[in-house]
Amino acid sequence: MPELKRVAAIHDLSGVGRCSLSVILPTMSVMGIQVCPVPTALLSTHTNGFGDVVLKDMTDYIPEALRHYISAEIDFDCIYSGFLASETQVSHCLEFMDKFGKALRVVDPVMGDSGKRYRTYDDNLCRRMGELVAVADIITPNLTEAAILLGISYPAAPLTVGELKQMLVKLSMKGPKTVVITSVTMADGGICNAGFDSEHNAFWRVPYEMIPKSYPGTGDIFASVLTGGLLLGDSLPIAMTRATAFCEYAIKTTFGYGAPVREGVMLEKCLPMLAENLSYTQYTQL
Ligand code: PXL
Numbered sequence: 001m002p003e004l005k006r007v008a009a010i011h012d013l014s015g016v017g018r019c020s021l022s023v024i025l026p027t028m029s030v031m032g033i034q035v036c037p038v039p040t041a042l043l044s045t046h047t048n049g050f051g052d053v054v055l056k057d058m059t060d061y062i063p064e065a066l067r068h069y070i071s072a073e074i075d076f077d078c079i080y081s082g083f084l085a086s087e088t089q090v091s092h093c094l095e096f097m098d099k100f101g102k103a104l105r106v107v108d109p110v111m112g113d114s115g116k117r118y119r120t121y122d123d124n125l126c127r128r129m130g131e132l133v134a135v136a137d138i139i140t141p142n143l144t145e146a147a148i149l150l151g152i153s154y155p156a157a158p159l160t161v162g163e164l165k166q167m168l169v170k171l172s173m174k175g176p177k178t179v180v181i182t183s184v185t186m187a188d189g190g191i192c193n194a195g196f197d198s199e200h201n202a203f204w205r206v207p208y209e210m211i212p213k214s215y216p217g218t219g220d221i222f223a224s225v226l227t228g229g230l231l232l233g234d235s236l237p238i239a240m241t242r243a244t245a246f247c248e249y250a251i252k253t254t255f256g257y258g259a260p261v262r263e264g265v266m267l268e269k270c271l272p273m274l275a276e277n278l279s280y281t282q283y284t285q286l
Helices: 021-030 061-071 087-099 123-135 143-150 161-172 218-231 236-257 267-275
Strands: 006-016 034-045 055-057 078-081 104-107 178-185 191-197 202-208
Touching (some): 006 218, 078 218, 161 191, 178 218, 178 236, 191 236, 218 236, 236 267
Parallel strands (some): 006 078
Antiparallel strands (some): 191 202
């Protein structure tokens, strides 16, 4: 039997808007990874642009599912968390990360975008997200979330390489060995995703073409492809380039069709590209 990697994905399930588990499941599956969803909440849509959302909280489900997995001796290669609805959910994620100590711990500290916090996140929840970051092996904040985690204001001006490296190092000093910051506008031109591997003191930069639209769920897709790539044996720069190339392709496809922003990217049209499992090498050193 081929050994497939198994991931516990602790995220919400939003019915419409192509984010969180709705995109994580197909994205990692097409890469040949088994994703086991641990839904933190059920939402009719995501929280940006559809008005009053119907939300069923699943907080109590998380520790019960964890107990079942332990008693059934089910193991995971990776625990991957994202959007969380409450501080209690952070505590439950910490338990999950603790109980599967050998698993790769990936924390996507979903809290905001484009300089703004999502409306369901307050100061306390953001602080607790910092506790989860501290136990992670890998974190994938966008620039907004990186600023929140560092307790600084959202950088108004493009970043120099030195400023960006400092942010990456400071985040890694909070615990995670690997830090990837997405959507960084650079003072020397362009926009990129940037990574730091503290074990090898290596900094990586993956540039991409800026499209003037911000589609929900692209951070979830980026973190899923990055995590999938690393689980399949990619190095950090190769996994970062795979994830960047796929997001760029999905965003340009969606933009090219003029599809509504709030519905996220046209993932269904794009997934075959990921199944091809090519190697991507357009990174540079930061
Ligand atoms: O993609 C991040 C995300 C996840 N889950 C929910 C969201 C968002 C972003 O808006 O609203 C419910």
